[in-house]
Amino acid sequence: xxxxxxxxxxxxxxxxxxxxxxxxxxxxxxxxxxxxxxxxxxxxxxxxxxxxxxxxxxxxxxxxxxxxxxxxxxxxxxxxxxxxxxxxxxxxxxxxxxxxxxxxxxxxxxxxxxxxxxxxxxxxxxxxxxxxxxxxxxxxxxxxxxxxxxxxxxxxxxxxxxxxxxxxxxxxxxxxxxxxxxxxxxxxxxxxxxxxxxxxxxxxxxxxxxxxxxxxxxxxxxxxxxxxxxxxxxxxxxxxxxxxxxxxxxxxxxxxxxxxxxxxxxxxxxxxxxxxxxxxxxxxxxxxxxxxxxxxxxxxxxxxxxxxxxxxxxxxxxxxxxxxxxxxxxxxxxxxxxxxxxxxxxxxxxxxxxxxxxxxxxxxxxxxxxxxxxxxxxxxxxxxxxxxxxxxxxxxxxxxxxxxxxxxxxxxxxxxxxxxxxxxxxxxxxxxxxxxxxxxxxxxxxxxxxxxxxxxxxxxxxxxxxxxxxxxxxxxxxxxxxxxxxxxxxxxxxxxxxxxxxxxxxxxxxxxx
Numbered sequence: 001x002x003x004x005x006x007x008x009x010x011x012x013x014x015x016x017x018x019x020x021x022x023x024x025x026x027x028x029x030x031x032x033x034x035x036x037x038x039x040x041x042x043x044x045x046x047x048x049x050x051x052x053x054x055x056x057x058x059x060x061x062x063x064x065x066x067x068x069x070x071x072x073x074x075x076x077x078x079x080x081x082x083x084x085x086x087x088x089x090x091x092x093x094x095x096x097x098x099x100x101x102x103x104x105x106x107x108x109x110x111x112x113x114x115x116x117x118x119x120x121x122x123x124x125x126x127x128x129x130x131x132x133x134x135x136x137x138x139x140x141x142x143x144x145x146x147x148x149x150x151x152x153x154x155x156x157x158x159x160x161x162x163x164x165x166x167x168x169x170x171x172x173x174x175x176x177x178x179x180x181x182x183x184x185x186x187x188x189x190x191x192x193x194x195x196x197x198x199x200x201x202x203x204x205x206x207x208x209x210x211x212x213x214x215x216x217x218x219x220x221x222x223x224x225x226x227x228x229x230x231x232x233x234x235x236x237x238x239x240x241x242x243x244x245x246x247x248x249x250x251x252x253x254x255x256x257x258x259x260x261x262x263x264x265x266x267x268x269x270x271x272x273x274x275x276x277x278x279x280x281x282x283x284x285x286x287x288x289x290x291x292x293x294x295x296x297x298x299x300x301x302x303x304x305x306x307x308x309x310x311x312x313x314x315x316x317x318x319x320x321x322x323x324x325x326x327x328x329x330x331x332x333x334x335x336x337x338x339x340x341x342x343x344x345x346x347x348x349x350x351x352x353x354x355x356x357x358x359x360x361x362x363x364x365x366x367x368x369x370x371x372x373x374x375x376x377x378x379x380x381x382x383x384x385x386x387x388x389x390x391x392x393x394x395x396x397x398x399x400x401x402x403x404x405x406x407x408x409x410x411x412x413x414x415x416x417x418x419x420x421x422x423x424x425x426x427x428x429x430x431x432x433x434x435x436x437x438x439x440x441x442x443x444x445x446x447x448x449x450x451x452x453x454x455x456x457x458x459x460x461x462x463x464x465x466x467x468x469x470x471x472x473x474x475x476x477x478x479x480x481x482x483x484x485x486x487x488x489x490x491x492x493x494x495x496x497x498x499x500x501x502x503x504x505x506x507x508x509x510x511x512x513x
Contacts, residue, residue: 052290054184059350061191062201064279069198071282072134072270073142074205075263077149082259084115084154086248090382091240092161093308102231103240105162110237112154119147134270142202149206156213159220164304166224175216183208250387257394261401265421268402272409272417281418283350284360288335288368295330299323300376307383320377320440324433327373332458333490335369341465341483344476363418367425374433377440384439393432400424461490 085108092104123143131139163172186204190196220228269277303323310316342365343358350357381390404424408417437444468474468482 050180050184054188056349056351058184058187058191059283059354061196062187062198063196064276064283064353066196066198066201066279067282068270068275068278069136069138069142070201070205071266071278072136072139072275073145073198073202075266076130076143077146077153079256079259079263080115080119080146080150081153081157082255083252084112084150085109085158086111087251087255088240088244088247089154089158089161090251090379091244091247092158093165093304094244094382098227099231099236100240100243101162101165102228103233103236104244105158105228106232107237107240108158108161109155112151112158115154116147116151119150123147134267136270136275138198142199145202145206149209152206152209152213156209156216159213159216161304162220162224163216168219168223171216171219171223174219175212178215179208179212182211246385246387247382250391251382254381254387254391254394257391257398261394261398264398264401264405265418268405268409269414269417272405272412273414277414280354280357280360281414283354284357284364287357288361288364295327295372299327300379303376304379304383307377307380311383316383317441320380320437321442323377324373324437327376331369331372333461333487335365335372336458336462339365340462341469341479344469344479345483347476348480359415360418363415364422367422367429370426370429370433374429374436377436378432380436380440386439389435393428397424397428400428458490461486 088104088111089108092101092108095101095104123146127140127143130143131137160172183204186207187201190200190204265281266278269281303319306319307316310319339362342361343355346354346358346361378390381387401421401424404420405417408414408420411417434444464486465479465483469479474482
């Protein structure tokens, strides 16, 4: 077994050297993979464009306190929703036959309903304790919306994975655009009507979730409803419940810990400081997660489906390598280079009330970069059925994150708290990325060497931005414009280089046939 100059395994004997057939097959399928990603990313881009265009208006209507309370509600809902289906929704992708997949879909929706019902008494009796603990008395006004929000999120996740299994990514695109229109329209409408409150932000999020669930569910029922009805049987649901028991036993706890640890800043910043600080953090995360929702989520959807197939045909290492490499090339610039001018970006786009958020973006950008490149391929834990390892990782990460934020809180400085939190995230996600590469059969040294040319492009880009900011002391508006023009030049060069690499691989493959 040998390695080529891209870190890919190939076989060699005395007569000939040829790349394994799965590699060739993967290359032939790469256009399909890219098309599916573009389809999802394109729709998400439209959805995000609406939010981006409206955000300068929305941030001038709604204050940091309103964003903070909305972020607390979203975090509470997200923690419960991520385990609403006991992670059986992930298993929808794995069976080779559609019978089991249809019954897993039904099981996931049933569990989402049961979870939302259980949430009702918990919120009813524990709501006052929760809002007092978080030092957010106004939060109690919206906690009654948690059960329906959990149900909608759980059902959407189940439908989402069925949709990915059937590779009907266009349906998800329609749902995402529709949700963005409803959410943004509600926020603007309430703001112009004089109701720019945290309640309006919570309501708009819930209405957007309902719109996406109804749209996606309606399309699936129209196209696949007859097939799903014919294949769902109670005994098969019970059989799937037992067959895929690793998901609730391990992945549920892992996902719960990951969700809680991701929401720790929202909760602990509220406890140690105020909802205003939470609002700054919430907007920083919203901006940083734009690439996540635009690119990373689209790649994740397609990757899970491709990786499930690649595991059986032996091309998993190729799928993983191409995915992570592409994400690094796309994400390195916005996260690592644009972070120095985050303060100027927020001042120009969002207004003077949000300058502090620019500092938060600078602190969190390196952590989000590693989340960006690792999250889409984290479904490998499910594909390889290594849920126990993922659970251990999330247990360790949870305690490290909590310790970092508590230390910063006790020191009385939210910036220190976020610096420690971000540092822990960088180390943890970098480690898990390397672990996934190794377990996918990728030679890490050669993989890193192949990416070096792209990072050399970052040096002049970073130099020009720092020159404009510190040497010429340009205005915030000019710094922002400089960042935009340098971004266009950077991605033009990277795209041409990456396209050349793909052509070289295809030529190499043809020579070895």
